[in-house]
Amino acid sequence: MGANDISYPAGRFLCEVDGSSIGFIKKVTPPQMEADVQTHDHGPLEFQSKHVANIKWTPLKISVGAGMGKGMYEWIKQSFDKNYAMKGGRVVSADFNFKARSELTFTDAVITSVAFPKLSGDSKEALYFDIEAQPTTVRWAKAGGEDIRGAYGTKTKAWLCANFKFEMGSLPCTKVASIDAFTWKCAVTPDALGSFKEATQCPAKVTVPEIKVEVSMADFDAWATAAKSWFIDGNHLAANEMQGSIELLGPDLKKVVGRVDLVNCGFKKFGFGDKTANEEKIARFSAEFYVEHIKFTLNETDA
Numbered sequence: 001m002g003a004n005d006i007s008y009p010a011g012r013f014l015c016e017v018d019g020s021s022i023g024f025i026k027k028v029t030p031p032q033m034e035a036d037v038q039t040h041d042h043g044p045l046e047f048q049s050k051h052v053a054n055i056k057w058t059p060l061k062i063s064v065g066a067g068m069g070k071g072m073y074e075w076i077k078q079s080f081d082k083n084y085a086m087k088g089g090r091v092v093s094a095d096f097n098f099k100a101r102s103e104l105t106f107t108d109a110v111i112t113s114v115a116f117p118k119l120s121g122d123s124k125e126a127l128y129f130d131i132e133a134q135p136t137t138v139r140w141a142k143a144g145g146e147d148i149r150g151a152y153g154t155k156t157k158a159w160l161c162a163n164f165k166f167e168m169g170s171l172p173c174t175k176v177a178s179i180d181a182f183t184w185k186c187a188v189t190p191d192a193l194g195s196f197k198e199a200t201q202c203p204a205k206v207t208v209p210e211i212k213v214e215v216s217m218a219d220f221d222a223w224a225t226a227a228k229s230w231f232i233d234g235n236h237l238a239a240n241e242m243q244g245s246i247e248l249l250g251p252d253l254k255k256v257v258g259r260v261d262l263v264n265c266g267f268k269k270f271g272f273g274d275k276t277a278n279e280e281k282i283a284r285f286s287a288e289f290y291v292e293h294i295k296f297t298l299n300e301t302d303a
Contacts, residue, residue, distance in 0.1 A: 012094035020071030029061035100143035108136035120178035127159035169242030175216035182209035264292035
């Protein structure tokens with residue numbers, strides 16, 4: 001058995017978008033081939049005949065943190081801004097010595113979801129985004145044996161789910177304890193043509209998530225007054241909508257490494273949190289906001 005016949009570990013890989021390396025990837029799931037199978041039932045027979053009706057590729061899935069690279073950041077930003085950029089890239093698998101052994105390339109992919117993790121002041125987790133993108137074509141080939149380590153770039157500091165700042169209109173937000181996980185989605189529809197096996201993916205519909213927060217009861221009165229004005233007094237027209245933001249902070253809790261702008265927001269729910277007798281934890285209430293549009297900005301030094 002030669003050196004090229006030896007199996008290699010799954011943890012040595014490189015992922016690129018638009019020619020730019022995606023650094024600090026926790027996990028990547030490359031696209032897979034999948035067929036829509038049509039089944040025919042035959043009355044006089046006890047079996048079904050089957051054949052392939054269409055073929056398609058499953059989404060590319062990436063879990064990426066700080067230092068995601070310019071190509072990945074621009075792709076997310078353009079998607080949020082409804083530019084619907086279609087990007088190509090590759091996933092390279094390497095052996096134990098980081099020498100490239102196989103390469104999967106994808107073309108004309110559209111981001112279909114970007115999931116933000118839960119942000120909480122007591123979290124000990126590093127911050128990663130879970131991203132899915134639907135490609136049009138995927139191909140694989142033997143790689144040239146190059147060393148992939150040089151493509152990762154300069155190491156940057158990790159983002160933490162505990163380091164954040166929330167703002168919403170004129171509400172007091174210094175005691176916001178957590179922001180639930182939320183996911184931006186873009187549905188795609190295949191433009192299937194009879195002369196091509198692989199259908200082009202076209203953006204069809206964007207779903208902007210609601211934002212749910214938990215806040216210390218110390219600020220309840222101010223939030224309850226605003227909620228009463230919105231729900232009961234009828235001040236919930238477009239002119240009453242609020243602008244908000246989520247700032248992702250560095251380890252010093254001062255430097256803003258990333259920012260999510262929440263555009264045209266309003267209360268969707270407001271109420272007390274769960275209560276349990278003799279429970280020794282901080283009392284909190286919850287609020288949920290609808291959001292019409294979100295924008296994503298990343299500090300260029302961390303991209």
